[in-house]
Every structure is written in structure tokens, then in C-alpha cells.
Amino acid sequence: MITKDSQVKSLKPKEKRYTNAAGDGLFLDVMPTGKKSWTVAYSKNGKRTRTKIGTYPVLSLKDARVLAQDIQRQALLGYSDILMKDLVKEWLSVYSPNWSSEKYEKNVIHRLELVTERIADVKANEVTRSMISDEIGLIVGRGTIETANRCLRLIKTVFDYAVAKEYVETNPCTLVSKMIPARKVVNMASLPISEMPKFWTALNYMDMAYETKQAIALYNYLACRPSELVKARWDTGEFDLDKGVWIIPKHRMKMRLEHMIPLTEKPLQILRDLYDRRIDDEFVFKKKSKPWEHMPTETPLAAVKRAAGNGKMTTHGFRSLLSTNANEAKLADGTRMFHEDIIERHLAHVPHNKGRAAYNRAKYWNDRVRLMEWWAAIVTPWIEPES
CATH class of the missing domain: 3.30.160.390 (Integrase, DNA-binding domain)
Known part of the structure; x- marks a missing residue:
């Protein structure tokens, strides 16, 4: 006993x-x-x-x-x-x-x-x-x-x-x-797509840390949640830079479900460069005054607000930007380019009427790769206007 x-x-x-x-x-x-x-x-x-x-x-x-x-x-x-x-x-x-x-x-x-x-x-x-x-x-x-x-x-x-x-x-x-009264849903501020070139021109002229600008670029390319990115680590094996996959651990996801994001050419270039510049294998984005801690979500957010004008854009707004434009994208014959389920799955939105147990982190994978390639082709000229 x-x-x-x-x-x-x-x-x-x-x-x-x-x-x-x-x-x-x-x-x-x-x-x-x-x-x-x-x-x-x-x-x-x-x-x-x-x-x-x-x-x-x-x-x-x-x-x-x-x-x-x-x-x-x-x-x-x-x-x-x-x-x-x-x-x-x-x-x-x-x-x-x-x-x-x-x-x-x-x-x-x-x-x-x-x-x-x-x-x-x-x-x-x-x-x-x-x-x-x-x-x-x-x-x-x-x-x-x-x-x-x-x-x-x-x-x-x-x-x-x-x-x-x-x-x-x-x-x-x-x-x-x-x-309990119904809560009015307030979407995070997001610039229209027509103003994004001007936004990135302002951002590129701003004085900021290299890592901060790269974090904002990844927000724009990947449309991930702010905390999911700034808390990313090298030592957890969540990035496979050879296969072009980012697997976000479930404890960092809002719905507590592991999530996969396709990494196309430009995001991969950013991450490989950050990897080459790393000082250790812990956080990808570090807090300047305390490098053993991750970058606060407020750091890139403050830069985004300065470039766009306070109240006009947030880091979370990049998700709305992708969602709005992907949902409106049409093929030559007028049909939708991307089904809403593909977009929602990329954004890690899990419908409440579908059981969590049925969630498949890789569902619509090929379609989501196509979505990310389409979006990168739109975003890159904003970030790199001379390329």
C-alpha cells in the first residue's frame, strides 16, 4: 500500500x-x-x-x-x-x-x-x-x-x-x-485592397526593427491570428521549411485544434532569412528588451496603425482583407474562385454545428495552397513594389 x-x-x-x-x-x-x-x-x-x-x-x-x-x-x-x-x-x-x-x-x-x-x-x-x-x-x-x-x-x-x-x-x-442582449459584431478594422499599396509604401518608409516589418509581412501573406505568429518557436518543430508547412500547436490556437498553413515562396523566403539570423532556437520574434520572451502583439500592431492611420487597420485586419477578397474572387465564367469552406478552413474557423472531433487540420490542403499562391501574387507587389 x-x-x-x-x-x-x-x-x-x-x-x-x-x-x-x-x-x-x-x-x-x-x-x-x-x-x-x-x-x-x-x-x-x-x-x-x-x-x-x-x-x-x-x-x-x-x-x-x-x-x-x-x-x-x-x-x-x-x-x-x-x-x-x-x-x-x-x-x-x-x-x-x-x-x-x-x-x-x-x-x-x-x-x-x-x-x-x-x-x-x-x-x-x-x-x-x-x-x-x-x-x-x-x-x-x-x-x-x-x-x-x-x-x-x-x-x-x-x-x-x-x-x-x-x-x-x-x-x-x-x-x-x-x-443577454445580442452583441453587435464589430469586425477588426481593415483597409480596402485599393489602399494597400499606399499602406505598404508608408510602412516601408517607417523606421522600425527588421523583425517587426517581417512579422507584418507574414501577417499579410498568411492571414494568421496575431498571437499565433509572435509566439512561434523554432525549437518546437512547427516549421518545415523544406516542405513549406507551418503547423501551429493546438495550445496556441483559439479553438485548441492543431492547424496547418501552407507556406508559399515569399513567406518561405522571409522565414528562411529569419532562421539564418536567429540567435537561438526559441522564439522566432523576440521582445527587444527581453529576448527570452516573444515579441508583444502590440509591437507590429502599433506600426500598422501608424502606417494606416489609427483606427483604419489592425494586424487582425489582414485576416478580414484575405477573407473579403477571396470570397469575392471570380473566375472568367463568373463562378467563385474559392469555395467559402476553403477560406474558412484556412482562417481556422471551426463551425460550431460541426463537431470538433471531425476537424481535419489538412482538409482542402491543395485548395488552400492554391489560395495562398493566389494571395501571395496579389500581396507581393505591395510589399516589394520594385520587384
Whole structure:
């Protein structure tokens, strides 16, 4: 039986999963991959149940015992006794170990606190729809519509978990979305294509770091999201400069899905030059004052705003520029040059009505290569007007 944390650490994987008891209904499963997971056994309505509560080393032996005892106590007293603050804590302990971003976890905790701060000590099964509506209403009242939507989606997920665990009978978040006013969609500022030569003329005459200008050029060529580019690294193997492919890791993608972007001749030239100039194999674009950190998204954004005129163009606007013009492009016979699904897939827009599991990072690949070649032919004369 496991009695010390050092014993947990020393356990080695075998060909098949095996389990070690840690006392008082707590068990540790060791997978062939080396992953170690805590489970707790308890009785409910006379039926023996086992539930996964977390992984090691995220949960130490001591922490796992505390959580296991709490779950067993709740089973003994009745699930209806769990308080909102404890429900949120349990939900976080189950799901947060799978999150790759510390910033994302902080955002989730903050949004849940916005909804639950005043009802933290209320029993979960006593939380009513009106209580949730009151909390969401306060957020809406501050004018933060998108925050209200995100907070509601999160707390609804927490209550879905509570329903599955039989802590509550129904989800009190149902229909609360009806009280949130529709958010007016404001597209990121983007110059029309007719003004892009003038924009690049102004940009080429501006005094800026070489890397900043190259980042802006890649935004224009590739139409990627700003953070996806400035956080790119050489040492992760995401760039295959021989095959002309950039594979963006899922933790940097908005939809948490790995994404592939074709690299045509001009973007490849830029990246190869940056690779030859690199001082290490970490970030492609570095912060000038702290080269061990990535370039802030605000650095190329500030240059774009100066060249275009504040409020007329953003780094995100290059995505709108590609989308607008690719959707309007026609062949000689008047038919569309690119189907909207090709454009949307290149922009990594995953329809909500199509399951994430069905996402294929390389779908429409040949068509997307053609899209990037067509777009590069349009963009290059702006960036290199004398070529």
C-alpha cells in the first residue's frame, strides 16, 4: 500500500495498467504511458462507485487523500450538501490539469468568481435560475456582453457536471442566455485592397526593427491570428521549411485544434532569412528588451496603425482583407474562385454545428495552397513594389 509521496514517484509503468491502494478508498492507477491517476471508491445508495479525481503530480498523495475524503463525506451526507464554492473547486480539480495555458486557467477562475462570489456558500441544489440571472445581469449591466456570455457558458458547464454527478437534479442556467442582449459584431478594422499599396509604401518608409516589418509581412501573406505568429518557436518543430508547412500547436490556437498553413515562396523566403539570423532556437520574434520572451502583439500592431492611420487597420485586419477578397474572387465564367469552406478552413474557423472531433487540420490542403499562391501574387507587389 502507498503511504508516502516518494513511493508514488518511484512507481514505474508496465505493459498493462496496474493499481496501487493508498488506503481509505483511494487508489493510484499507473498507465503503460507512465501517466498516474488518482481514483476514489465510495458507496452511494448501497452501490460501490469509483471516480477519477486527478493526476499525479498535479495532485500529491496528501492532496488526493484530502479530496477523496471530501468526496466520501459528500457521498455519506448526500450530494445535495455540496456548496457552490466546493462544486467549482471540484470541477476545477477535474478539468484544469488538462489545460495547457496558465493564463486560460486564470481567466476561467476569474469568470467563475464573477458569477459565484455572492452565492459561494449556497448549496448547489438550492441555486435557482433567478440567482444565476441576477449575477449575469450584473455583468450585463456593466456593458460587458461578451464577458457575460462566457461566464454563463462556464457556469452552465459546471452545473452540467453537477447534474452528471447527481449533485443537482437540473441545470439552473437554462434559458438565462435569453436575458443577454445580442452583441453587435464589430469586425477588426481593415483597409480596402485599393489602399494597400499606399499602406505598404508608408510602412516601408517607417523606421522600425527588421523583425517587426517581417512579422507584418507574414501577417499579410498568411492571414494568421496575431498571437499565433509572435509566439512561434523554432525549437518546437512547427516549421518545415523544406516542405513549406507551418503547423501551429493546438495550445496556441483559439479553438485548441492543431492547424496547418501552407507556406508559399515569399513567406518561405522571409522565414528562411529569419532562421539564418536567429540567435537561438526559441522564439522566432523576440521582445527587444527581453529576448527570452516573444515579441508583444502590440509591437507590429502599433506600426500598422501608424502606417494606416489609427483606427483604419489592425494586424487582425489582414485576416478580414484575405477573407473579403477571396470570397469575392471570380473566375472568367463568373463562378467563385474559392469555395467559402476553403477560406474558412484556412482562417481556422471551426463551425460550431460541426463537431470538433471531425476537424481535419489538412482538409482542402491543395485548395488552400492554391489560395495562398493566389494571395501571395496579389500581396507581393505591395510589399516589394520594385520587384
